[in-house]
Amino acid sequence: MPAGSTASGRTIRHLYFHIPFCPKLCPYCCFYVETGARNKNTDFIEALLADVRRAGEDYDLRPRTIYFGGGTPSALLEDQLAMLLGGLREILDCSELVEFSLEANPATVRPSKARLLREHGVSRVSLGVQSWDDALLKTLGRVHTAAAAEKTYETLREAGIPAVNLDLMFSVPGQTEAQWHATLEKTIALQSDHISTYCLTYEEDTEYFRKLTGGTFVQDIELDARLFEYTMERLGDAGFSQYEISNHARPGCESQHNKAYWLGSDYLGFGPSAFSTVGLKRWENIRNTAEYTSRVLGGKSAAEFREELTPAQRAGETAAFRIRMSEGIPLPELAPWKDEIERFVSIGLVEHVDQSVRLTTRGKLLADSVAEIFIA
Ligand SMILES: C[S@@+](CC[C@H](N)C(=O)[O-])C[C@H]1O[C@@H](n2cnc3c(N)ncnc32)[C@H](O)[C@@H]1O
Ligand code: SF4
Incomplete structure (x- = not known):
């Protein structure tokens, strides 16, 4: 429908779908x-x-x-995927679609499912490998082995999925530097288009968090920093560009969807717990699949929480994401935080490049502290 004939008069360019099903709950996941x-x-x-x-x-x-x-979108059955992806194509005007991404757990993709995804226009699959070490996969409570993850990667390639991202995690309890280096080497050798490297976060209300506060797990911040610095260097040498702190892409393979979030574009989210942000309006859907389903099928809104941001809040949130990107933030947009930025320049956490400001290598290690200034 043309923007002018809709209730809001706005065009939305980015859609997120939360598929909440997983084979098993991972002990670190929130x-x-x-x-x-x-x-x-x-x-x-x-x-x-x-x-x-x-x-x-x-x-x-x-x-x-x-x-x-x-969740794990690839956990949907083939019939369900066909119904959902086919249905979306009928409802949506996809003539300007440039990227269609789907997250997958290696235990949930067979060749027929991979082919179905490709036939329905999925252009990018993000595969949750986490590690190529079976002992660490066990620590992480994963339901797949390293060999199964490699096989799934090959299956996706054979099905002709144009871009594949591999998700990896570092600073996993018990992980040595040698194990992390080996995981990076194996990933580079597979020649994926994109690699996401996440430092393990101990999220509240997870089994991992309880083990950390109970003393079973211990954090080693210096080791975390060494693993992070090595990752930047090694993936840079291998031809990946670190376009965001945790994301490394071959030229032209950056995630367009994630970039849209970080640059502050409007987006709509569907499914339980999904957020939407349009202008200064933000809402979150109810975090319950059965309730989401019955509300929507009953003609009611699934939004459970709504807020109206101030222009300053919205600008601050965008800056907090954007500072994590290698392209940095154009100087004029940082006017509200001029003094704090100059202080960070003086202690070497951010630097001026052309007419923008971006994190230095040291700043990337302390990105959360820098981003804090943007959040009121
Ligand atoms: C929503 S998951 C989707 C992939 C799929 N569900 C899976 O786990 O294979 C996206 C990625 O977030 C990362 N992740 C999840 N929880 C994390 C945590 N507590 N700390 C760091 N990374 C995490 C993992 O690398 C995971 O692959
Ligand atoms: S990490 Fe992925 S597979 Fe594990 S519980 Fe979270 S969303 Fe599900």
Whole structure:
């Protein structure tokens, strides 16, 4: 529908879908997920499609990027995926779509599913490998081995998925520097298009957090810093550009969807726990799959929490994400934080490059402290 004939008169270019099903809950994970056999019914798929149709009355939905995250979107059954992806193509104007991403757990992708994803236009799969070391995969509570992850990577390539990202985690309890170096080497050898390297975060209300506060796990900040510095150097030498602190891409393979978030574009989220941000409006859907489904199918809104941001808050949030990007932030946009930025320049955490400001290598290690100044 043209923007002018929708209730808001706005065009939305970025859509996120939260698929909450996982084979098993990983002990470090804080995303809204459900385990068990709930992915077997189609009500949830119908609800997602109905939610998109309803959003189409309020907004002109002409996505440049679509992102299926979770949870584990690849845990959906093939029939469900076909119904969902086929249904979206019927509802949405996809003529300007440049990227269609989907997150996958290695235990959940067979060749027929990979082919189905490709046939339905998925252009980028993000595979949760985490480590190529079986002992560490066990520590992480993963349901797959390293060999299974490699096989899934090959399956995705054979199906012709144009871009594959591999997710890795470092600073995992018990992980040595040698283990992390070996995981990076193996990943480089596989020649993926993109590599995400996440430092393990101890999220509240997880088993890992309880083990940290209970003293079973101990954090070693100096080791974390060494692993992070090595990652930047090694992936840079291997031809990847670190376009964001945790994200490394071959030329032209950056995630367009994530870049849109970091640059502060509007987006709509569908599914339980998904956030949407349009202008100064932000809302989050209810964190319960059954409730999300029955509300949407009953014609009601799934939003559980809403807030109206001030222009300063929205600008601050965007700056906090954007400072993590290698392109930095144009100087005029940093006017509200001029004094703090000059202080960070004087202690070597940020630097001026042309007309922008970006983190130095040391600043990348302390990015959270720098980003704090933007959040009121
Ligand atoms: C939502 S998960 C999607 C992938 C899929 N569910 C899987 O785990 O294979 C996205 C990625 O976030 C990362 N991640 C999840 N929890 C994390 C944590 N507590 N600390 C650091 N990275 C985390 C993992 O690398 C994971 O692959
Ligand atoms: S890390 Fe991935 S597979 Fe594990 S519980 Fe979280 S979303 Fe599910």
